Amino acid sequence: MTLETYSDVWLTMDTRDREQPEVYAENAPRLAAALEGISALLGCSPTPGDENRFAAPTETGFEDPRIEGTAFDDSWGTFEIPARSTLLHSGIPDSEDEYEEVTDQPVRYFTIQRNGRTLGYIWAAVGEQAAGYEPRTAAGNDAFAAGAEWLLRLRGAYKHGLTAVAALDWVARQPPRPEIGLIAEDAPQESPSLDALQELSGRY
Secondary structure, X not given: OOOOOOOOOOOOEOOOOOEOXXXXXXXXXXXXXXXXXXXXXXXXXXXXXXXXXXXXXXOOEEOOOOOOOOOXXXXXXXXXXXXXXXXXXXXXXXXXXXXXXXXXXXXXXXXXXXXXXXXXXXXXXXXXXXXEEEXXXXXXXXXXXXXXXXXXXXXXXXXXXXOHHHHHHHXXXXXXXXXXOEEXXXXXXXXXXXXXXXXXXXXX
16 A cells, blocks of 8 residues: 655654754644555554655654755756746746746736635746746646747737837736736735745745
């Protein structure tokens, strides 16, 4: 029998490399008790799976990665952000007619919502030709499906020769399509960095 978990609620650090001692203190004993109960029921001890970049499984849960340090200083930026970008672009054709997707500058953004649920954030850099869409992790596949359409709108702005900031306003003035979500604010919000906006988009 194979038992798998895709949650970080058992760990001392979450998958964004942030310490969560209270979460660990509450949930780690539950996992240990569950594994002990399964072992007693089956009459044998579990065989831990392979270590990954977040934790090392044991017979009673997971080792504390803070003891020797995590495998990566920024696993969120190293793995999850590129993976989200790849998934987002898989729904649209490749193109060179688009803005840069990364920036070190502050960004302006609009929240995209559908039926009161936030799907993601469309953004543009202040002072650079960079713009894009950050899917909200908690919205799942809906965030990526909608995001692909918002990226196509940004491509339209790029083809019109607009700066990134102007593109954000241009996209906001396009005819609404409720199926891909609607812009929630009357004016764009400000974020000190794209990293901060990606942090926001990754929260549950």
